[in-house]
Amino acid sequence: MFEATALNARNARIQTLFRLLFGLMTGLLILPVIIILFTLIQEGGAVISYDFLFTSPTDGMTAGGIFPALIGTIWLVAVALIISVPLGVAAAIYLSEYAPENWLTRAINLAIINLAGVPSIVHALFGVGAFVLFFNFGTSILAASLTLAVMALPVVIVATRESLQAVPLAFREACWNMGATRWQTIRRVVLPNAVSGILTGVILEVSRTTGETAPIMFTGAVFFTPFLPQSVFDQTMAMSLHLFVVSTQVPGVPEQLPYGVALVLIAMVLTMNSLSIAFRMYLRSRKKW
Amino acid sequence: MSNTELSSGRAVVAADDFDRRNLDWYVDKAVQVLVFICGISAVIFIIGIFTFITKEGYAFILQMDWVEIFTTQYWFPSDEEDPEFGILALIAGTASVTGLAMAVAIPFSLGGAIFVAEFASGKTREVLKVLVELLAAIPSVVWGFIGLSIMNPLIIETFDVPVGLNVLNAGIILGLMAAPIMTSIAEDALKAVPDRYREAAEAMGATRWQVIVRVVLPAARNGLLGAVLLGVGRGFGETMAVLMATGHSVNIPGSLFDSVRALTATIAAELGETAVGSEHYQALFAIGIFLFIITFIINLSADLIVRGVREG
Numbered sequence: 001m002f003e004a005t006a007l008n009a010r011n012a013r014i015q016t017l018f019r020l021l022f023g024l025m026t027g028l029l030i031l032p033v034i035i036i037l038f039t040l041i042q043e044g045g046a047v048i049s050y051d052f053l054f055t056s057p058t059d060g061m062t063a064g065g066i067f068p069a070l071i072g073t074i075w076l077v078a079v080a081l082i083i084s085v086p087l088g089v090a091a092a093i094y095l096s097e098y099a100p101e102n103w104l105t106r107a108i109n110l111a112i113i114n115l116a117g118v119p120s121i122v123h124a125l126f127g128v129g130a131f132v133l134f135f136n137f138g139t140s141i142l143a144a145s146l147t148l149a150v151m152a153l154p155v156v157i158v159a160t161r162e163s164l165q166a167v168p169l170a171f172r173e174a175c176w177n178m179g180a181t182r183w184q185t186i187r188r189v190v191l192p193n194a195v196s197g198i199l200t201g202v203i204l205e206v207s208r209t210t211g212e213t214a215p216i217m218f219t220g221a222v223f224f225t226p227f228l229p230q231s232v233f234d235q236t237m238a239m240s241l242h243l244f245v246v247s248t249q250v251p252g253v254p255e256q257l258p259y260g261v262a263l264v265l266i267a268m269v270l271t272m273n274s275l276s277i278a279f280r281m282y283l284r285s286r287k288k289w
Numbered sequence: 290m291s292n293t294e295l296s297s298g299r300a301v302v303a304a305d306d307f308d309r310r311n312l313d314w315y316v317d318k319a320v321q322v323l324v325f326i327c328g329i330s331a332v333i334f335i336i337g338i339f340t341f342i343t344k345e346g347y348a349f350i351l352q353m354d355w356v357e358i359f360t361t362q363y364w365f366p367s368d369e370e371d372p373e374f375g376i377l378a379l380i381a382g383t384a385s386v387t388g389l390a391m392a393v394a395i396p397f398s399l400g401g402a403i404f405v406a407e408f409a410s411g412k413t414r415e416v417l418k419v420l421v422e423l424l425a426a427i428p429s430v431v432w433g434f435i436g437l438s439i440m441n442p443l444i445i446e447t448f449d450v451p452v453g454l455n456v457l458n459a460g461i462i463l464g465l466m467a468a469p470i471m472t473s474i475a476e477d478a479l480k481a482v483p484d485r486y487r488e489a490a491e492a493m494g495a496t497r498w499q500v501i502v503r504v505v506l507p508a509a510r511n512g513l514l515g516a517v518l519l520g521v522g523r524g525f526g527e528t529m530a531v532l533m534a535t536g537h538s539v540n541i542p543g544s545l546f547d548s549v550r551a552l553t554a555t556i557a558a559e560l561g562e563t564a565v566g567s568e569h570y571q572a573l574f575a576i577g578i579f580l581f582i583i584t585f586i587i588n589l590s591a592d593l594i595v596r597g598v599r600e601g
Contacts, residue, residue, distance in 0.1 A: 125577040
């Protein structure tokens with residue numbers, strides 16, 4: 001009664017065929033990156049040493065290390081975080097806990113989508129027009145980090161909103177029934193339960209911000225400066241821009257050097273990203289409700 | 290959380306007769322105002338972006354002949370006697386690279402999404418999802434560097450052409466960049482199709498493949514279209530990778546091996562050398578306004594299409 005007919009067999013063959021095809025496509029999607037990572041490690045690994053990481057570029061950037069760029073990237077990312085995390089978390093609290101369903105909330109959601117979709121070079125133009133010129137911060141870490149913060153804002157808002165909404169409504173209702181105000185509920189019940197999810201989003205933001213180049217090119221990052229930044233009003237070098245500079249703008253750079261810069265940059269970004277993924281998986285595995 | 294539940298919570302507070310205006314009450318109100326201000330910050334920034342790039346670029350828009358700008362291909366913005374601002378070749382550069390990128394990325398990302406969402410299971414699925422996510426994290430300047438130092442010699446050698454920085458190079462790089470994002474959005478769209486649809490079809494004796502083609506894909510159609518649109522927007526707005534891999538020469542491409550220059554890359558390459566307020570400087574901001582409007586339209590339509598599927 002359950003013998004396979006010719007049609008069944010044909011269907012099964014088609015299915016196997018497509019399964020194989022799509023599996024192959026997925027593999028091809030991932031394969032180039034594995035090759036690329038391998039090449040970067042092979043070519044760049046030889047360059048990386050203690051001196052490479054902890055000295056300044058010398059001989060017109062054709063030799064020496066990347067220390068000022070590393071420090072500069074840390075400054076830029078840190079200041080961008082200080083600005084965007086409180087703002088983004090508060091915005092997410094509004095969207096998750098207060099926002100009524102009206103045109104304004106729809107407008108906010110649309111703005112978040114667009115803020116994430118605007119080309120990075122347009123963010124750069126905004127940074128120049130607003131922070132460098134209008135607010136007169138000049139080309140400085142402050143202007144560059146503000147530009148990065150605006151760009152990263154959607155990442156923080158979306159991640160935070162998701163983890164706030166994952167906290168069951170019953171938790172809030174229990175708290176309200178005890179006579180707590182809305183803010184007391186958020187601060188004592190909702191946020192503690194969502195804080196690890198928020199942290200995951202923040203790490204992801206660090207990873208994104210580290211790699212950005214276009215938004216900082218004209219707002220605060222410079223090709224070369226022998227000085228380490230002392231305050232947010234200084235200009236600085238940055239890893240991402242440094243990779244662009246040594247691979248396109250400087251003649252006579254040894255072939256291996258940019259590979260080293262690329263390897264360090266990608267190691268920073270992927271470490272942060274893997275951390276965020278691992279953290280998320282750990283949270284999911286010990287979820288209490 | 291739905292808002293009816295929230296507003297009923299509010300109604301309970303309003304209904305009791307105690308005077309609650311102690312310190313906690315005031316703190317609560319203050320916080321409410323504060324988070325509201327932060328909540329609308331995204332809207333303020335979007336308006337701010339448009340206002341500030343328009344402020345720098347509007348003079349150029351007002352004085353220029355737009356037909357000429359969009360229909361001529363001569364971009365000599367810094368010529369002292371007779372500067373020309375034709376962006377046709379730049380549009381052609383952006384369009385050719387984005388077009389090729391989509392031709393590469395769409396089949397692979399949709400195929401990848403179907404495999405991850407419908408065929409793969411358990412550990413394989415988790416591993417693939419993590420890999421795709423890591424892929425999406427590679428910064429665009431690193432992709433540009435890959436185009437420059439790995440793809441460039443590869444293309445010169447394989448196709449025996451003099452220059453490897455061209456439409457082909459940038460298109461492949463951009464395709465690889467856009468594919469992971471499109472894959473994960475498309476996978477979300479497939480996952481959003483309720484399992485009971487699949488179960489009903491399987492109960493009727495359909496194979497997994499028949500379920501995918503006849504049930505899942507039609508149901509996820511809008512979400513998949515949204516994923517493609519977001520990929521297009523992403524490719525269109527990409528800057529550093531395109532700047533480094535296209536060869537950056539103003540050209541209407543006749544073949545895959547011609548070097549081109551993109552709109553975004555033009556701004557990135559030239560903004561640093563223009564004087565603030567000069568005609569050239571304003572022209573670059575005008576391109577920025579153009580990019581902003583196009584991506585706004587792309588994102589808006591992607592959002593409307595995806596939302597259409599949820600309401601329908």
